Amino acid sequence: MNIGQAAKATGISTKMIRYYESIGLVAAPHRTESGYRVYLDDDLHALRFINRARDLGFSVEQMRDLLTLWRDRDRASADVKAIARAHIAVLAEKARALAAMSETLQHLAETCHGDDRPSCPIIEKIAAAVPSSGRPANRPRFGIAQLH
Amino acid sequence: MNIGQAAKATGISTKMIRYYESIGLVAAPHRTESGYRVYLDDDLHALRFINRARDLGFSVEQMRDLLTLWRDRDRASADVKAIARAHIAVLAEKARALAAMSETLQHLAETCHGDDRPSCPIIEKIAAAVPSSGRPANRPRFGIAQLH
DNA sequence: CTTGACCTTCCCATCATGGGAAGGTGTATC
């Protein structure tokens, strides 16, 4: 099985399959004489595992840990659960932060006529913060760019 | 006012203030004879505007648009509202996606004993997808890395 | 034997942000 077929079979792009190999997240597969990568069932299982972990928002480094635990038949389920729980908390906090932004903006938008006139509470409140939207100086920022 | 003081006054790091200047998001401030940047009230207003827009999850390009609209006294409030509404939808969708991940993982974690024994439904279900967690092939991915 | 679909490696871009080096400036204290 070539890399393109493996990509279709696992839902991971060829680019990313090569990337995961380059950073050692997955083992290098066999090669044909001409240098083509050949994927076997075990390779595909690992890639599918990665795809599902990725869908759950795990980072590459977390997936590395999960793959190690997956392969270790003697690991304690507590080890897996600890990773999961930490991740759940981070996901929930990011979701909360985004929802809060959305709602704040929604409130602002509701008070904006949205017609030809220039008066616009949205931009006015961004220009001069209302107390309720003030960020207490050192609360961690959760802008879009900080969400990974 | 030097850049460090401007940073404290606006909540934007010196690094980012210089960056916003370099990409033309804010105008270059005056300089002292020795080359130090000097920030005046107008500069600070713009930086505070940016900080608040950033707290609402707006991207640099969206902030560029918002700043233009802010400075244009004759703009239609509909123009501002359109940007806000598009952004609200994106934020809400990202929040939803993250919350869904968190909940899926939460369900898995609840069925895991989290003790010394190796049996762990979390990792087993990542290894062999359950139907309910299957991603319908071409639904847009919303992993952590795609959230910006 | 040509065509076209694949494969290979390599480099570059994204987005917003921080780190750090190498060197200049400004001010308070000895």
Added chain:
DNA sequence: GATACACCTTCCCATGATGGGAAGGTCAAG
């Protein structure tokens, strides 16, 4: 005045996960 220290300048590099694209090799069908 000199020394120390905090600040400023520009410049380059890194992040994380992903895609784009170039330049060239391989394979199978017509």
